Amino acid sequence: MSKRIDVSDLNVYYGDFLAVEGVTMAVEARSVTAFIGPSGCGKSTFIRTLNRLHEVVPGTRVEGKVLLDGQDLYGPAVDPVVVRRQIGMVFQRPNPFPTMSLRDNVLAGIKLNNSRMRKSEADDVVERSLRGANLWNEAKDRLDTPGSGLSGGQQQRLCIARAIAVEPDVLLMDEPCSALDPISTLAIEDLIAELKENYTIVIVTHNMQQAARVSDRTAFFNIAGTGQPGKLIEMDDTTKIFTNPGEKATEDYVSGRFG
Ligand SMILES: Nc1ncnc2c1ncn2[C@@H]1O[C@H](COP(=O)(O)OP(=O)(O)O)[C@@H](O)[C@H]1O
Numbered sequence: 503m504s505k506r507i508d509v510s511d512l513n514v515y516y517g518d519f520l521a522v523e524g525v526t527m528a529v530e531a532r533s534v535t536a537f538i539g540p541s542g543c544g545k546s547t548f549i550r551t552l553n554r555l556h557e558v559v560p561g562t563r564v565e566g567k568v569l570l571d572g573q574d575l576y577g578p579a580v581d582p583v584v585v586r587r588q589i590g591m592v593f594q595r596p597n598p599f600p601t602m603s604l605r606d607n608v609l610a611g612i613k614l615n616n617s618r619m620r621k622s623e624a625d626d627v628v629e630r631s632l633r634g635a636n637l638w639n640e641a642k643d644r645l646d647t648p649g650s651g652l653s654g655g656q657q658q659r660l661c662i663a664r665a666i667a668v669e670p671d672v673l674l675m676d677e678p679c680s681a682l683d684p685i686s687t688l689a690i691e692d693l694i695a696e697l698k699e700n701y702t703i704v705i706v707t708h709n710m711q712q713a714a715r716v717s718d719r720t721a722f723f724n725i726a727g728t729g730q731p732g733k734l735i736e737m738d739d740t741t742k743i744f745t746n747p748g749e750k751a752t753e754d755y756v757s758g759r760f761g
């Protein structure tokens with residue numbers, strides 16, 4: 503569990519449109535990395551290439567390399583379904599299966615991968631994952647009720663439980679709190695701090711305070727103008743990015759002068 507990611511010279515295209523250009527970065531294991539930058543600079547596009555999720559959009563393609571502990575995720579023999587099991591994703595809108603029970607939501611990814619699990623084994627996975635997502639106490643007496651019955655913040659923690667149930671190495675989160683109230687947001691931030699012990703975490707956020715609170719490293723992306731590709735401007739320790747960044751554009755962005 504918990505692996506490093508090394509990206510080199512990554513370009514991402516939608517058809518002919520170069521959306522993200524020339525990203526090289528290292529993401530350490532057992533750390534939290536925040537991606538920040540103005541809308542449209544390619545944060546979502548780029549984070550999806552880290553588990554090949556962009557491939558669900560027809561016409562997308564990448565150039566460059568993404569390595570997970572040295573293994574090339576785009577190698578010819580690599581199955582994208584296996585990659586997505588190793589590298590899970592949590593989205594902006596909590597997306598539990600609404601009519602499925604809490605228990606079946608947690609097990610959804612596992613059942614795709616291993617339908618022959620014994621009941622006692624499944625019970626263990628459900629409890630471990632819900633505990634890991636700080637949802638066990640709220641969920642344990644209603645495991646057979648539908649996912650849609652939870653609050654937004656609880657639904658997001660359920661999605662995190664579903665993501666960690668398959669024991670991934672990396673968790674990607676694309677603005678996981680932007681649809682949540684402040685209390686639920688803090689609950690997710692606390693959870694991220696705990697999950698870091700076991701997982702490599704990458705989080706896209708529009709919230710500067712959140713990036714400063716939860717992340718060890720911060721990557722600032724920017725775009726020169728409409729139709730231009732998004733680029734990684736700089737990546738550094740989060741305290742450095744927020745107090746003494748190397749680039750003027752980073753300073754302007756983190757101090758709220760644009761974006
Ligand atoms: N499915 C898509 N098809 C074509 N272009 C897309 C698609 N998704 C995003 N883009 C374009 O890629 C660029 C980066 O978008 P996105 O990754 O969503 O940025 P961010 O997450 O930083 O706001 C934008 O110009 C956007 O319009």
Ligand SMILES: [Mg+2]
Nearest residue numbers: 545546547676
């Ligand atoms: Mg986005």
